[in-house]
Amino acid sequence: MMTPMTNISLFNLKGKTHVNSTPAELIEHAVGREEAILTANGAVRATTGHFTGRSPKDKFTVNDSSVSDQIDWGAVNQPMAPEKFERIYKRLQQYLLEKELYIFNGFAGADPDHRLPIQVITEYAWHNLFAHQLFIRPSEQELQEHQTAFTVINVPNFKVNPQEDDTNSETLIAVSFTKKLVIIAGTHYAGEMKKSIFSVMNYLLPEQGVLPMHCSANVGKNDDVALFFGLSGTGKTTLSADSERALIGDDEHGWSKKGVFNFEGGCYAKCIGLSEENEPQIWQAIRFGTVLENVILDDTRTPDFHDGTRTENTRAAYPIEYIPNSVIPGIAGTPNVILFLTADAFGVLPPISKLNADQAMYHFLSGYTSKLAGTERGVTEPEATFSTCFGAPFLPRPAHVYAEMLGEKIREHQVQVYLVNTGWTGGPYGTGKRMNLRYTRRMVSAAIEGSLVKESYIADPIFNLQIPTQCEGVPSVLLNPRNTWKDPEAYDMKAKELAGLFHQHFAKFTQASDTIKNAGPKV
Template sequence: MSAMMALAPVRITGLRAAAAAAASSRRAVKIGAAAATARLGKTASLATVSSLGIDKATGITKPSTVHHNLPYPQVFEHETKNKEGESTANGTFCVSTGQFTGRSPKDKYFVQQAPSDKTLDWGKINVGVAPKVFENIYNKAVKHYNDNVDSMYVFDGYCGTSPKSRKNVRIITELAWQHHFAKNMFIRPETEAETAGFKPDFTIINACKVVNDDYKELGLNSEVAVVFNVEERKAVITGTWYGGEMKKGIFSMMNYWLPLDGVMAMHCSANKGKNGDTALFFGLSGTGKTTLSADPERYLIGDDEHGWDDDGIFNFEGGCYAKTINLSHENEPEIYDAIKRDALLENVVIKDNGEPDYTDVSKTENTRVSYPIYHIDNYEPSGMGGHPNSVIFLTCDAFGILPPVSRLSAGQAMYHFLSGYTAKVAGTERGVTEPTPNFSAGFGAAFLTLHPTMYADLLQKKLAKHGTQCYLINTGWTGGGYGVGKRMSIKATRACVDAVLDGSIGKTTFTPDPVFGFEVPAELPGVPAKVLNPREAWSDKKGYDATRTKLAGMFKDNFTKFVKPGVTDYTSYGPK
């Protein structure tokens, strides 16, 4: 790594703050006034690079100013002063992420070295690079900060609401809006004492302005590189400005650490009812995790990433990251109302009157907003819940074959968890312009650092121990495939979810699907009978039968990779 350079004085322009707008008075009573009211920034204090440990830990020594855990008002001032984006009519800041408006999964790498090389699941998702490649890219990032950056931003906080399993994370960025993103998405320290002598378990250096022109010589896919060094507990991001790389990078590491300790790591949202019943929503981006978990009748635990330990469910994050394409108050009021001061819009077109235009996809269909979780009025302040009563697998079926809701046996639940069938939604990843059938183990294979069966084995034990019932809900197409049928209405999907959560779905009769085997309800309030039975929604019944056979074959072909010696074989629970 780069040799340590002479220490430079560092001025810290902000101290710990957790700007929390008041939730409802009912919730404020529960969590206490201190957490329900906005905390203001305090007077700046002086420090040195060594006082934060940045110099010895990273080699970054030259930036003369470090903005450390800025309060939200100061973050806004920096974004505005730096001209990093534009403010909307209600004070929400909006940025453009440039060429990259989604993750770059083919540019993600892990350093191949002992001992993690024995546990990482190497392949197309977890691509290995030699230590010297990481050193090359890392040194470029450090040199960029030392040669070109006078003022940088450091976020110190947590990943994981459970004190037992949380990790200390440090995010170093050059841009104020990326500091804003980290502040929104990770768990913000409440007091100065929490970060006194802060020791990060993992550090991400975001050097988005660094481009790897020598990527071919390094054996990389492109000028972009997101590289993780498990042993050194560091990652470096170069060539892409997309904020999601930081969020998903830490999620990938949680997917590595927790299962090795017997804790389930999950790509899912979670909420709980007024009686304390907890539900999980698995699904890839665009399948409805954020929308369906933001239920006004339930308390939101989190919208994307969770763990499941012996005490129950816990959120990894301190915020939400929602898609905003075609967002409206009528269909998604909780998310719509969460977009206010301290939220951060990405790649959303702003109209002349300062209002966001969520229907304009001229930049990308993957328009996004991040916001602190307390922007949802009925959030769960602890970020935790009990063992789940229900688990819902969300799928976006581009073929229009799967019913809007079906009940899974224990074996079928494991089959569909490992299959992770859905459709990639336009704009979520580079090069995807329309829904494309996709199988993604655990409904999040892109973030699984261990073999998928390790997560399946953990989930199977949890479900059996706590008697949790699983359901498959299709938020995709009905009456035909993409281009012929139409997308399931949010209202119909909500009706299915409500029936699962309130238990009323158990009062109806079920019929096994002749091919997939899962049980389909005969009737549900708010869902037309011909929608519940997808074959009846098709005008071309023979076309439906042929397409169902085709989809079943895709399931079978995909599942062969999970059949090998020493691994539980769930093939018999799949389609016939």
């Protein structure tokens, strides 16, 4: 259990507060205050204005003596002077005095031994509904005993001053581990709340021997657990929502000595292109109580999930119990299979390949994928990127801390690891096409069931990967990406280009062993 701390954010508030309101109450307020509108399927739809994704350049961590030698300072973890944060916080307290506020008290972390009691304070009702659905909702008894250990204050209409506050814009996402406080200002994008608490958990849990992970997880009838690592848009939510398996969670988990547990009580699914045929569980979860973000509606207020004119990063936030056969509370045993999901915009990686332990460490540290449109400000089409541990934007500590913990667990439990390309095939973005979801599901199922490990494999000469020669239900020609290109020589050139980017990125991991370094692509 995290050490509780008296909440410091509610002192001297004079305005009206709504504490742990029900979804119906929050929806009533959100619609009545014209923050959101009710859709034809019962969900509420809110728009987030200019910000339709995270603002990583506006994220800061307060650099004080308690954390200064623990944080991996740089572009991801930008330092903020304690006096700067204190000045902003004092202005924020004055701003909040007369405001009508919405307050959620709950938890991050389903395992009682490692959960974090949190409080989320918002000036918008729909933001509090988002927090209610995404974090873990307390029982009546837990609510009575709740003592806040970390507070999130989300105030979109409060702006910081870049000149005075030494920030990059009027937007701010700042965490103080000393004050146990997160301030989110100048952005309406709700995802900043969940990712801020994820970053907090990523700092706190390694001290307890728990590996925090940016992954989804599900479990089969034989208690076999599978993890799906990947950045936003690579398929974590889609592939883990499987009618044949129970969903533990879709985005954030911890791996303790006892097994895996979900950090959250809900799902935050990308829904651009969502269809009932391909993603029936997510489709059916979008109903009363669900928050839709930036989804276009037609004249009857029916969501048009194929319309990305506002943003490709349209989202649906709903409680995990809206997914049939979900695991509540989100706790399960030790993983049997790990799948690293990458949306390869180069179109040269195999749709699935088997990794040994050293290769697993190489690709975990590399975290290759493509940033998909809308997930961050300024991203309008897929961009090749490397996000260490498949979650670099949310890792306060140095990457090797998380990588070493994962490596130990893979070896200790003899976990099977696969690299899955959910991106392009037959050519790069603009020429090729996205992997067929039906085939990806079949390959993932074969990996989890154990049938894929028994197949014969060939070695990829460039990426040093083991490619299966067949997988039931999948055309064999698709398994080797070179065979899907009209011009094999063009494939070779593009593959070597990506291999070079892997080497260039991995050069910074000077602490990695030679066996791990040699497990990557061959140049």
